[in-house]
Amino acid sequence: MAVLLSMAATLLVTGAFHEDGLADCADAFGGAYTREDALRIMHDSRIGAFGAIALIVVLALKWQILATMLPLRTAWIIVAAHAASRTFAISYLCTLDYVRAEGKAKPVVQKMRASAFVLTALFGLPWLFWPDWRLGCVMIVALGVLRFAMGRYFVKRIGG
Numbered sequence: 001m002a003v004l005l006s007m008a009a010t011l012l013v014t015g016a017f018h019e020d021g022l023a024d025c026a027d028a029f030g031g032a033y034t035r036e037d038a039l040r041i042m043h044d045s046r047i048g049a050f051g052a053i054a055l056i057v058v059l060a061l062k063w064q065i066l067a068t069m070l071p072l073r074t075a076w077i078i079v080a081a082h083a084a085s086r087t088f089a090i091s092y093l094c095t096l097d098y099v100r101a102e103g104k105a106k107p108v109v110q111k112m113r114a115s116a117f118v119l120t121a122l123f124g125l126p127w128l129f130w131p132d133w134r135l136g137c138v139m140i141v142a143l144g145v146l147r148f149a150m151g152r153y154f155v156k157r158i159g160g
Contacts, residue, residue: 023051080127087124
């Protein structure tokens, strides 16, 4: 019950913002053949089969992982995972271009200065290193590899 309540609280606090983005990306990258189709699908507010499947799999996986962990460690890992994943997502603002020529986010999505990202990393990454700094190092490497691979895919598929 605690896992379900924590997941519900996270969804409420964020407005399911990240889950919506996941569904949009899964629909676009799973169901589009061209760059233009992918961008159109991401802009569409409806959810498709790929988005629904992605949400079911991710939420079930999150449920199972959290349900098998010890309570204190689970709370810390939730904070660490949220902070680190957002830090690595924000890092794309330093290296990738915004793919749309216009749009609601265009005025605020600009190249991030390295100094601004360093500040973001100072707040977002230290959580990974407690209680086991070695696991934190492994997670930094894993997130870095995943970030690099996904960035290359995004550039190849939609240009940024």
